[in-house]
Amino acid sequence: MTLTAAHTLEEDSMLYDLTGVTKRYTQGRKTVDALAGVDLKIADGEFLAIQGSTGSGKTTLLQMLGAMDRPTSGSLLFEGRDLAKLGESDLTELRSHSFGFIFQAFNLIPTLTAQENVETALVPWHVNAKERRGRAQEALDGVGLADRAKHIPSELSGGEQQRVAIARALVRAPRVIFADEPSGNLDERTRDDIIGLLEELWRERGQTLIVVTHDTWVAGRALRRIRLDSGKLETSPVDDRSGAEGAPAPAPEPALHA
Amino acid sequence: MFFTYIYRELRRRHRQALLTALGLAVGAGLVVAVTAYAGGVSDAQDAVLHSLYGVGTDITVSQTQKLDQAGPPRFNINPGSNSQQGKAFSRDAVRSAPGQQSLKAIRIASIQSLDGVAQAVGGLTLNSVHVSGNFAQAFGQGGAQPFSGDGGSSSSQPAPSASQAPIKVTSYSMAGVDVGQTGLGPLSSTELVSGRTFTSSETTSKVAVLDKAYAKQNSYALGDTIKISGAKYTVIGLVTSAAGSSSGSNVYIPLTLAQKMSDNVGKVNQIYVRASSSTDIATVKKEIRAVLPKATVTTAQDLADQVSGSLKSASQLADTLGKWLAIAALIAAFAVASLLTVSAVSRRVREFGTLKALGWKSRRVVGQVMGESVVQGVLGGIIGVMIGVAGAQLIAHFSPVLKATVGQTATAGGPGGFAPPPGMRAALGQTAQTVAVHLTAPVSIQLVLLAVGLALAGGVLAGALGGWRASRLRPADALRRLD
Numbered sequence: 001m002t003l004t005a006a007h008t009l010e011e012d013s014m015l016y017d018l019t020g021v022t023k024r025y026t027q028g029r030k031t032v033d034a035l036a037g038v039d040l041k042i043a044d045g046e047f048l049a050i051q052g053s054t055g056s057g058k059t060t061l062l063q064m065l066g067a068m069d070r071p072t073s074g075s076l077l078f079e080g081r082d083l084a085k086l087g088e089s090d091l092t093e094l095r096s097h098s099f100g101f102i103f104q105a106f107n108l109i110p111t112l113t114a115q116e117n118v119e120t121a122l123v124p125w126h127v128n129a130k131e132r133r134g135r136a137q138e139a140l141d142g143v144g145l146a147d148r149a150k151h152i153p154s155e156l157s158g159g160e161q162q163r164v165a166i167a168r169a170l171v172r173a174p175r176v177i178f179a180d181e182p183s184g185n186l187d188e189r190t191r192d193d194i195i196g197l198l199e200e201l202w203r204e205r206g207q208t209l210i211v212v213t214h215d216t217w218v219a220g221r222a223l224r225r226i227r228l229d230s231g232k233l234e235t236s237p238v239d240d241r242s243g244a245e246g247a248p249a250p251a252p253e254p255a256l257h258a
Numbered sequence: 259m260f261f262t263y264i265y266r267e268l269r270r271r272h273r274q275a276l277l278t279a280l281g282l283a284v285g286a287g288l289v290v291a292v293t294a295y296a297g298g299v300s301d302a303q304d305a306v307l308h309s310l311y312g313v314g315t316d317i318t319v320s321q322t323q324k325l326d327q328a329g330p331p332r333f334n335i336n337p338g339s340n341s342q343q344g345k346a347f348s349r350d351a352v353r354s355a356p357g358q359q360s361l362k363a364i365r366i367a368s369i370q371s372l373d374g375v376a377q378a379v380g381g382l383t384l385n386s387v388h389v390s391g392n393f394a395q396a397f398g399q400g401g402a403q404p405f406s407g408d409g410g411s412s413s414s415q416p417a418p419s420a421s422q423a424p425i426k427v428t429s430y431s432m433a434g435v436d437v438g439q440t441g442l443g444p445l446s447s448t449e450l451v452s453g454r455t456f457t458s459s460e461t462t463s464k465v466a467v468l469d470k471a472y473a474k475q476n477s478y479a480l481g482d483t484i485k486i487s488g489a490k491y492t493v494i495g496l497v498t499s500a501a502g503s504s505s506g507s508n509v510y511i512p513l514t515l516a517q518k519m520s521d522n523v524g525k526v527n528q529i530y531v532r533a534s535s536s537t538d539i540a541t542v543k544k545e546i547r548a549v550l551p552k553a554t555v556t557t558a559q560d561l562a563d564q565v566s567g568s569l570k571s572a573s574q575l576a577d578t579l580g581k582w583l584a585i586a587a588l589i590a591a592f593a594v595a596s597l598l599t600v601s602a603v604s605r606r607v608r609e610f611g612t613l614k615a616l617g618w619k620s621r622r623v624v625g626q627v628m629g630e631s632v633v634q635g636v637l638g639g640i641i642g643v644m645i646g647v648a649g650a651q652l653i654a655h656f657s658p659v660l661k662a663t664v665g666q667t668a669t670a671g672g673p674g675g676f677a678p679p680p681g682m683r684a685a686l687g688q689t690a691q692t693v694a695v696h697l698t699a700p701v702s703i704q705l706v707l708l709a710v711g712l713a714l715a716g717g718v719l720a721g722a723l724g725g726w727r728a729s730r731l732r733p734a735d736a737l738r739r740l741d
Contacts, residue, residue, distance in 0.1 A: 059737055068615055068733040089619075095733065096617020107612040107736055111266035116259070123259055124617040132259075168616075180737055 014077075015176070015208055016042035016065065021074035021084075022231075023060050034060035035071070036231035044175075047202055047209045049222035057231040058212045059180060065210060066099050066178045067091040079175075096124035100169030100207075102198075104181035106161040108153040114140060114164045115149040121168045139171035140164070143197060159190035166197060176208040183218055195221060264629045271602065275634055278595045282638030282716040283645055285584075285591030286709040290646020292584040293708070294699035295653050296576035302569055302695040303562060306662045315446060316539050319369065319529040319546055321359040321553045348390040350487045352520045355383040355431070360525035365550060369531060372545045374538035379443040380526030382434035382516045383507065386486065391425030430472065432486070433507035434516025434526075437461055442530050445497070448506050453480045453495030461514050466491040470498045472508035486511065487519045569662035572697065591638075592716045599631050599724035610728050611735030624725035631724060635717015639710035646709050650699035657697040 023035040034057045042048055042065075052058040063069040064076055067083055070091075076083040078098075083091065100121075101107075108117045118136035127135075140146050143163040153161050162182060169177050179198065183191035195218055202209040211222060219225050227234045268275045354360055363380055370378040433444035437456035440446075445455060451470050456463075466486065468478055473496055478484055482493045491511065499506030517523050531546070533539045539557050546555045603610070610623050 063734045063737065066615070066733075068736070092614070092617055092619055094617075095615060099617075101612075101615050101736070103612070103736060105608070107608060109263070109609055109612070111270045112263065116262060119259060120613065120618075121616050123622065124619065129259075 013044065014041045015044040015046070015079065016040065017075075017077040018064075019075045021061075021064060021071045021076055023057075023064065023069070024072045033231050035064070037074070038228075038231070038233050040226070040233060042208065042210070045206050045208055047199070047221075047223040048211070049219035049225040050210065050212045050228065051214060051216075051219050051225055052228035053214065056228040058228045060231075061228060062178055062180055062210070062212050065176075066101060067094045092124075097172070098175045100172060100174040100177040102162070102165050102169050102177065102179040102182045104184040106153070106158070106165045106185070108161055108164055108168075110153055113150050113152050114145060114156065114160075114167075117153070117164055118168045118171050121171050125172070135171055136167070139167040142170065142201075143167045157190075158186050159193055162186065162190075162194050163197065166194070166201070170201060170205075173205070174207060176210060177202075179209070179211045179213075181213055181215075182211065183213070183215060191215075191218070260626070260629060263626060264633055267630055268633060274598055274602065275630075275637075278598050278720070279634045279638040279641060279713075281591040281594045282635060282713040283641035285588040285716065286639060286642030286713040287645025287649060288584045288587045289712055290643065290701060290705050290709045291649030291653065291699070292576065292580040293705055294646070294650035294701045295580060295697075296573075297702075297705075298650075298654065298697045298699040299569070299573045299576050301700065302660060302697055303573065303662075305695050306569060315442060315530045316533040316536070316558060317531040317543055317546065318556050319361070319365075319531065319550060319553050320527060320556075321361055321550075346390070346392050348388070350386060350388050352384050352386045352432070352487050354520060354522060354527050355385050358383065358527040360522050360527045361529065361550070361553065363524050363526050366526065366529055368549055369529060369546055372542060372549070374534050374542045374545070375531055376534045377439070377442050377532040379436050379439045379530045380513065381436065381444045381528045381530060382513055382520070382522060382526050383444065383528055384432040384434065384516055384520050385429060386432050386509075387427065387429040389425060389427050430508040432509040432511060432516065434513035435467075435510050436513045442532055444507060444528075444530075445510055446530070448497035448499050451496045451498055453493070455495050455497070455510075456512060461512055463512060464489055464491045464515065465494045465512070467495040467497055467510040468493055469506055469508045470496045484509075489519075567661045569660040569695065572660050588712060588716075592719055595631070595634070595638075595716050595720035596723045599627070599634075599720040600727050603627060603724045603727045607731055607735050608738055610731045611733055611738065614731060614733040615736040620729045623731075624729050627725045627728045628718070628721035631717045631721025632714065633717070634720070635714040636710070638717065639713035642709045642713045643706050646705070647701050650701050653699040654697065657699075659694045660697050661694050 018038055018040040021035055021038040021040075022033065025032045025034055036057075038057075038061065050058045050061060060069075064071050064083070065078075067078070067086075068091075070086075071084045074084065078094070083094075086094070108114075109120060112120065115133070115136050118139050119132050122132045122135060137146065137149065140149050143166050145160060145163050145167065148156060148160060148164075153164070156164065162185075177198075182198065183194055186194060198209060198211075199221055201207075209222075211218060213219050360382075361380075366378050366380045369375060435445050435456060436443055437460050438458045440455050445467070448469075453467070455467055456465065466484060468484075473479070473493070478493055480493055480496060483490050484493060485491070486509065497506070497510070513526070517525060531542065533542045539559075543555050543557055546553070613623055614620070
């Protein structure tokens with residue numbers, strides 16, 4: 001497992017390869033098909049936006065990709081391993097080494113300082129306290145929050161909190177960063193800052209960035225956009241990023257990526 | 259990280275954490291207080307038995323007097339002649355203690371020879387009634403009516419008299435001690451305060467050992483001479499009965515003299531037996547029964563069963579109410595701690611989900627919840643010990659002096675298990691013995707450890723339940739919209 005991914009796009013080495021992925025939730029007598037057969041390939045180093053209205057299954061898809069949950073059926077290959085067949089401990093291992101998560105509500109631990117919050121991402125690695133501290137400081141520095149390290153989340157603005165969360169996701173230098181509505185709780189100016197930061201980091205480090213959003217402006221920044229509707233995929237690739245500022249016109253071309 | 263996280267979390271919800279800890283503390287503290295109280299009651303019972311029975315005495319043997327044989331002591335205080343009318347008189351009557359029939363001293367030897375008997379010593383418990391006053395002026399021909407004095411109390415009282423003559427009646431208890439074996443017998447339940455007790459050569463010496471309280475009441479001091487049944491005795495020692503009991507005798511004199519003055523030569527009315535080992539007591543009791551079928555054989559355990567009065571109530575209180583109260587409080591504390599912990603976990607679904615999404619193992623998350631709960635348990639244990647010790651102190655400080663009443667060995671629990679009701683006992687002229695003891699509530703180190711252990715167990719239980727709840731959380735819970 002490489003922790004420093006090169007920003008390369010190779011046609012035949014897909015990071016993700018999903019075939020017929022379904023997810024069915026059962027609550028009492030009610031069954032919901034959150035995903036109803038998704039086929040999707042994601043290349044290494046991509047910046048992918050997943051769009052869709054509430055209940056379209058976009059968050060469920062993120063959970064499947066992020067090894068937070070297993071599909072009900074279908075195969076979900078990540079680096080050639082089928083996540084649908086992995087056990088709980090393998091998934092935990094995968095999450096701690098390969099993935100970084102950014103949440104709409106930031107999901108920082110309210111009692112811990114910015115520094116300590118970043119350190120929580122290194123707890124599964126069992127690195128010593130000194131190294132943990134050093135890495136966390138570096139990561140906070142990387143998001144421009146070195147001077148806020150000792151503050152607890154409630155003392156930080158929304159934008160600052162999301163920056164801490166980004167630092168927490170990046171401190172492990174993961175292969176894939178997932179962002180679930182990263183700007184959903186932020187005002188427009190802060191949104192631009194945060195998305196700008198994510199984009200910048202993506203370009204610098206070459207990690208794969210997968211963003212779930214219903215914000216078309218955010219989606220427009222992505223290399224590729226896909227849209228979910230009732231658990232099914234409609235692809236809408238964006239070839240040039242110039243169209244990102246306006247409302248993108250979906251192209252019916254079934255290309256996997258640009 | 260582990261401890262920082264625990265500390266920060268507990269500080270954030272410090273009210274709830276403190277409440278949980280206090281709940282556990284009250285539960286554990288109550289257990290300490292109740293256990294200490296029960297321990298104190300048990301100590302008090304030991305003290306009572308000790309004072310009633312004497313150290314080292316395992317079995318006492320006595321024989322109940324038959325109902326029709328001798329009632330209260332009677333005096334005939336009739337003036338010998340008319341010339342004595344209006345003159346002063348003073349008489350002593352020394353009798354075997356009420357309700358006790360004498361046994362032949364030879365029985366001591368036969369008990370001594372039984373298997374399992376280490377030592378057997380005889381004693382003679384007597385009651386001395388002293389009557390003094392002036393002979394009544396007889397108005398009729400037949401002279402004064404016989405006056406019957408009943409020695410029930412040791413306080414002097416003016417006896418009502420038809421002839422208006424002031425008659426003073428005083429009584430005191432007396433025990434004849436086998437001077438050769440003072441280690442066992444009436445003196446073994448006492449402690450020497452000053453002077454000395456008898457030497458083995460003083461079989462017929464007119465020396466007496468007095469109960470300190472009795473001596474003080476009558477202004478007798480060491481070296482004084484007192485008059486018993488017309489003879490002069492030198493006071494050689496002062497003793498106190500254990501635990502300030504009223505069960506001992508007022509005056510102790512050599513057995514031989516006691517036997518002579520009460521017409522009991524060669525007789526005793528109490529045999530004190532020490533068994534070779536405590537496991538032999540039941541066997542020895544059976545053997546004595548076989549040798550002396552009519553005698554009442556009482557063991558310390560029999561006596562403990564007969565203890566009544568406030569001490570018995572205190573013991574029952576500790577056994578029933580106290581125990582259940584402590585258990586109920588402990589269960590309530592455990593339940594509250596568990597509920598609060600589980601609800602705290604439920605409010606942190608997203609937090610724990612996030613940690614799991616970050617790749618924290620379930621074990622690590624459970625450990626965190628458990629850690630928080632254990633800290634609460636430790637805190638609860640420490641506060642609980644303080645509550646328990648304070649409670650025990652309060653009990654010891656404010657508890658009234660407890661009284662225990664034991665029917666005299668001859669009175670209750672005869673071979674047929676017949677125990678006369680109190681009214682009948684009075685009619686029989688038998689005295690119940692009452693011992694007053696002050697209750698303590700000792701807190702031992704084991705008890706302190708028990709309290710900490712219980713509170714800790716509560717914390718672990720709550721942590722286990724909370725941890726179980728946390729272990730069921732999924733990483734996907736990080737994405738829940740909970741706000």
